[in-house]
Amino acid sequence: MHDYHKQALTNLVEELSPDPTFLAIITGGSVAQGIAKETSDVDVYLVVTDEAYEERKKDNRLSYYNNQICDYPGGYIDGKIINLRFLELAAERGSEPTRYSFTGSTAFFSRIPDLDRLLSRIPVYPESNRDKNLTDFFAQLYLYAYYFAGEAEKKNNPYLLSHSASNVVLFASRIILAHNRILFPCHKTLMTAVASAPEKPDQYVERVNELLAHPTHAKCVDLAKMILAFRDSGISFDQAVSLFVENNEWNWLEHPAPLQDR
Known part of the structure; x- marks a missing residue:
């Protein structure tokens, strides 16, 4: 990834990690796949606790957008908020588009043990x-x-x-x-x-x-x-x-x- 994409992710960790309901930040999209252009946004999955996930789901707040922490023109963070069970189900029986969306994904920040091992099981042809x-x-x-x-x-x-x-x-x-x-x-x-x-x-x-x-x-x-x-x-x-x-x-x-x- 470009240095400013990495910096955007570092800024995101600094912003979200003090909140204990955020368990992990997972890279996605072109940044994870190593094909990001200079103008690409930063796609992420944000893993939260089950309680936080259910609260957000109830209020239709499972998306995340932030254009204030990217240090390059037009840059922004585009995220989806999930829980650990989502990742487990994706590895077990996820749709092909869901599996594909984890291609190259890694945990940029994590409180979940062996998360990268779980992530590696998702982008696999069923x-x-x-x-x-x-x-x-x-x-x-x-x-x-x-x-x-x-x-x-x-x-x-x-x-x-x-x-x-x-x-x-x-x-x-x-x-x-x-x-x-x-x-x-x-x-x-x-x-x-x-x-x-x-x-x-x-x-x-x-x-x-x-x-x-x-x-x-x-x-x-x-x-x-x-x-x-x-x-x-x-x-x-x-x-x-x-x-x-x-x-x-x-x-x-x-x-x-x-x-x-x-």
């Missing part, structure tokens, strides 16, 4: 989920490319066409990442991660950009065919429909419905 994920991703690809994009054009529904094209790209890309055992970072850096994948169809990123710039049913199908030629889906279209219903329409049966469906 091998046990891989086969199921690939099957589910192919089901999404089938339905959005072959059915929903077609319905969108037939009914002149630009929202559905845009939604379908985005999901074709999302799940085609998730298939490539899973094939390469690369963590899905987030939507913001999805295509950067895909571009770095060693095994993927030729001209994939270019075809994605063409589809998103001017979405059509034919382009959605062409991208799906590209992925199906790259890797066998292992399922029929009828099986894909069943999986799609389970993951999209009946996703409230065993867990609370996702935000977009509430």
Whole structure:
């Protein structure tokens, strides 16, 4: 990290460590990954006691922002407040974006024994989920490319066409990442991660950009065919429909419905 990023973290320790509810400051983002630019902000996870975490959660105060302790133009601290149980669960069953967010992370300050050892268990590809994920991703690809994009054009529904094209790209890309055992970072850096994948169809990123710039049913199908030629889906279209219903329409049966469906 740049010296002024390190100084910002040192300033943060000086500001927060007198408060006994703060147990650790963990580096994140580009600073932790060693790819920070001169203008990069400093991402951190702030670990607090369980009691402090619950109080903050109750009041929706689990984010942290500070632009007063960075000694470089435009610099600021961007933090998320968690407890130790969050880290334990992230290592056990964290989502891929959560796992990815701890890439390169270390404890810059800690009152927790062996914290770095726990942190090293988080940014690991979840091998046990891989086969199921690939099957589910192919089901999404089938339905959005072959059915929903077609319905969108037939009914002149630009929202559905845009939604379908985005999901074709999302799940085609998730298939490539899973094939390469690369963590899905987030939507913001999805295509950067895909571009770095060693095994993927030729001209994939270019075809994605063409589809998103001017979405059509034919382009959605062409991208799906590209992925199906790259890797066998292992399922029929009828099986894909069943999986799609389970993951999209009946996703409230065993867990609370996702935000977009509430």
